[in-house]
Amino acid sequence: MNRLSGAKALVEALERQNVKVIFGILGGTILPVYDALRDSKIRHILSRHEQGAAHAADGYARASGKPGICMATSGPGATNLVTGIANAYMDSSPVIAFTGQVNARASNSSYIIGKDAFQEADIIGITTPITKYNYQVREAAEIPKAVGMAFHIATTGRPGPVLIDLPKNVQTDIAEIEFSDRIEIRGYKPSSEPHLLQTKKAAELLVRAEKPMILAGGGAIISDSSQELLEVAQLLVAPVATTLMGKGAFPENHLLSLGNVGMHGNPAANQLLLEVDVLLAVGTRFSDRSTANLDSFCSDAKIIHVDIDAAEIGKNVSADVPIVGDAKKTLKTLSEMITTQLKKRDDSAWLKRVKEVKENLQNSVTNDEMTYLKPESVLKELRKMLPEDAIVTTEVGQNQMWAAQYFKALKPRTFISSGGLGTMGFGFPASLGAKVACPERLVVDIAGDGSFIMTEQELACSVIENIPVTVIVMNNSVLGMVAQWQRMFYNRRYFAVKLGQVPDFVKLAEAYGAQGFHVGSISEFSQAVKEAMKSEVTTVIDVPISPEENVLPMIPPGRGLDEMVDDC
Amino acid sequence: MGSDRINVIAALVEHKPGVLHSVANMFRRRGFNIESISVGPVEQNGLARMTITVNGDEKTIEQVVKQLNKIIDVVKVIQLDPANIVTREMALIKINVPDTKTRSDIINCVDVFRGHVVDVSPETLMIEITGGPDKIDAFLNLMKTFGIIEVARTGITALSRGPTSIKIED
Numbered sequence: 001m002n003r004l005s006g007a008k009a010l011v012e013a014l015e016r017q018n019v020k021v022i023f024g025i026l027g028g029t030i031l032p033v034y035d036a037l038r039d040s041k042i043r044h045i046l047s048r049h050e051q052g053a054a055h056a057a058d059g060y061a062r063a064s065g066k067p068g069i070c071m072a073t074s075g076p077g078a079t080n081l082v083t084g085i086a087n088a089y090m091d092s093s094p095v096i097a098f099t100g101q102v103n104a105r106a107s108n109s110s111y112i113i114g115k116d117a118f119q120e121a122d123i124i125g126i127t128t129p130i131t132k133y134n135y136q137v138r139e140a141a142e143i144p145k146a147v148g149m150a151f152h153i154a155t156t157g158r159p160g161p162v163l164i165d166l167p168k169n170v171q172t173d174i175a176e177i178e179f180s181d182r183i184e185i186r187g188y189k190p191s192s193e194p195h196l197l198q199t200k201k202a203a204e205l206l207v208r209a210e211k212p213m214i215l216a217g218g219g220a221i222i223s224d225s226s227q228e229l230l231e232v233a234q235l236l237v238a239p240v241a242t243t244l245m246g247k248g249a250f251p252e253n254h255l256l257s258l259g260n261v262g263m264h265g266n267p268a269a270n271q272l273l274l275e276v277d278v279l280l281a282v283g284t285r286f287s288d289r290s291t292a293n294l295d296s297f298c299s300d301a302k303i304i305h306v307d308i309d310a311a312e313i314g315k316n317v318s319a320d321v322p323i324v325g326d327a328k329k330t331l332k333t334l335s336e337m338i339t340t341q342l343k344k345r346d347d348s349a350w351l352k353r354v355k356e357v358k359e360n361l362q363n364s365v366t367n368d369e370m371t372y373l374k375p376e377s378v379l380k381e382l383r384k385m386l387p388e389d390a391i392v393t394t395e396v397g398q399n400q401m402w403a404a405q406y407f408k409a410l411k412p413r414t415f416i417s418s419g420g421l422g423t424m425g426f427g428f429p430a431s432l433g434a435k436v437a438c439p440e441r442l443v444v445d446i447a448g449d450g451s452f453i454m455t456e457q458e459l460a461c462s463v464i465e466n467i468p469v470t471v472i473v474m475n476n477s478v479l480g481m482v483a484q485w486q487r488m489f490y491n492r493r494y495f496a497v498k499l500g501q502v503p504d505f506v507k508l509a510e511a512y513g514a515q516g517f518h519v520g521s522i523s524e525f526s527q528a529v530k531e532a533m534k535s536e537v538t539t540v541i542d543v544p545i546s547p548e549e550n551v552l553p554m555i556p557p558g559r560g561l562d563e564m565v566d567d568c
Numbered sequence: 569m570g571s572d573r574i575n576v577i578a579a580l581v582e583h584k585p586g587v588l589h590s591v592a593n594m595f596r597r598r599g600f601n602i603e604s605i606s607v608g609p610v611e612q613n614g615l616a617r618m619t620i621t622v623n624g625d626e627k628t629i630e631q632v633v634k635q636l637n638k639i640i641d642v643v644k645v646i647q648l649d650p651a652n653i654v655t656r657e658m659a660l661i662k663i664n665v666p667d668t669k670t671r672s673d674i675i676n677c678v679d680v681f682r683g684h685v686v687d688v689s690p691e692t693l694m695i696e697i698t699g700g701p702d703k704i705d706a707f708l709n710l711m712k713t714f715g716i717i718e719v720a721r722t723g724i725t726a727l728s729r730g731p732t733s734i735k736i737e738d
Contacts, residue, residue: 124586187643314630
């Protein structure tokens with residue numbers, strides 16, 4: 001037992017959780033914690049907007065697999081975290097947010113929670129639907145337990161963000177503080193062991209399948225099951241498609257890799273989903289962007305659905321064999337069962353078909369024009385230059401879909417993207433978080449001009465805090481994806497999508513003390529990437545892309561996997 | 569929702585601030601319809617029981633139960649078997665009483681429905697009635713002819729018949 005202030009108890013509890021870094025911005029109601037943090041070994045990284053702090057914590061979590069911590073003051077500080085928290089929630093990322101709050105109790109009772117004090121916001125009410133759990137601490141003595149619960153809940157089962165709200169008096173109050181590792185939450189007992197009978201049923205289906213296929217989602221990455229996935233795929237000779245969140249779970253240069261499924265997925269993946277007889281879906285929630293119209297999604301196939309979150313089973317797609325369990329454990333058990341049951345069988349017809357579809361539906365390489373570069377050649381060149389373990393983040397929109405199409409991810413946790421919420425402005429701060437988590441690796445944000453502008457102020461953070469990353473701005477001077485939709489579905493009635501030729505991204509980078517390059521050809525691009533790779537400051541590479549450039553092929557909204565279109 | 573039936577779900581939850589908000593918020597966010605909800609502390613330490621009636625088909629109810637289970641402060645959820653439960657609801661009804669003849673007519677009805685008169689004023693009567701929702705609906709229908717001033721219904725609460733319970737081990 002120790003007599004400590006709530007603020008000191010919080011910092012000690014974080015140190016006991018082995019927290020190395022916090023992304024945040026301070027303010028009036030979180031000052032006591034910052035005062036205690038000053039004496040700690042925990043590194044604090046000053047973001048320039050709280051949204052940046054939340055995304056950086058998210059990027060840190062996704063790159064490392066460890067929880068990412070962000071911190072903000074009450075009111076606007078807390079509400080600025082909201083987009084980042086919602087983003088983490090949609091993509092099951094263990095972000096833990098600590099927010100200051102006005103006093104819960106004070107000698108002058110006019111200025112307490114509920115009286116609309118300065119910078120008061122009901123952040124618990126606001127974040128209830130976008131957190132796995134949130135909690136307002138009411139007594140200093142509760143702090144170690146609240147921190148323990150936050151870490152336990154955020155990182156176990158299906159991970160997700162947790163927010164802990166800290167009224168100022170709770171931070172300043174002195175109390176007898178007891179630190180304990182014991183966590184007992186009677187309403188939270190996530191199970192990760194798959195049901196054996198169900199798994200056996202799944203194995204039998206897979207062994208008998210003539211045209212098996214695997215669909216891997218973000219859960220395959222979160223559970224670190226790439227090895228098991230590879231084993232099962234090779235045993236079954238089953239091609240593997242991934243969702244956007246699952247990109248990297250299976251090496252995309254593998255013979256059995258089909259790339260992404262869905263709206264902008266690889267045509268081969270979409271086509272083969274229409275032909276399979278048994279689909280093994282692992283760690284995916286069958287999002288609308290992945291399945292397209294459900295009427296034509298795997299209508300003739302038996303579906304085995306593995307997910308650690310029971311509520312995902314049957315939510316969007318009915319499963320023939322539902323398995324609630326950890327993807328890694330389930331795949332491991334499946335692989336053992338398959339090995340013992342598998343008889344020598346003739347897979348050549350299916351493998352031949354897979355190869356044939358992959359070859360026939362390959363995207364054609366087009367040449368670069370004079371003024372503009374082709375996203376495809378830019379991203380393929382980037383892949384050639386970057387080592388396998390380099391981490392790529394993306395913004396949202398065309399840049400993201402081009403990255404998904406043309407940049408092959410070879411390892412898990414090397415492709416970090418806002419899949420569920422589709423948050424423009426995510427990629428750059430997330431790249432800073434990823435770089436902090438993995439300082440020895442190269443980190444590149446594949447951006448669009450529209451997205452990058454949304455959080456470009458974090459250039460200041462990257463320069464001052466010494467977090468060098470590379471930003472590749474696919475600059476078409478429009479909000480490209482919505483422009484494409486206006487082109488395709490609104491008869492080219494462009495409205496509110498033109499951004500103009502501002503800012504000058506090289507000057508913008510230089511204004512922050514970063515470096516920038518305009519490039520006009522692939523050789524200039526590759527030269528700029530080389531410079532970026534050896535640079536000690538962040539590099540922004542401005543790549544001219546035609547405003548008419550599309551992400552194709554695509555499935556128009558509301559249509560099915562069999563309705564992919566190739567042109568506008 | 570013509571073919572949908574009323575389903576009764578019982579949930580044991582942590583008895584602390586914000587839990588009702590989490591539960592109600594989940595229903596709103598996911599587009600589920602709460603028909604009624606009643607909450608009260610139970611005999612076990614720090615727990616409360618929510619009895620929730622929900623409209624929806626089997627698939628919807630399965631999702632409701634799963635989504636409820638995901639809320640950390642929800643300790644246990646069961647769907648009560650409609651063929652094997654006792655449901656009760658209580659209503660307080662304030663009725664206009666223009667004259668003594670009407671007053672005795674109303675009191676006769678109250679007796680038939682085994683309700684109680686709990687407040688009397690020169691112009692009004694307040695009646696307490698307990699029973700299944702159908703019984704209360706029927707009584708309210710009857711009272712309409714007299715002129716209902718105000719109704720407060722508790723919403724359904726329910727327990728399964730026999731020895732089974734939602735109780736958790738301490």
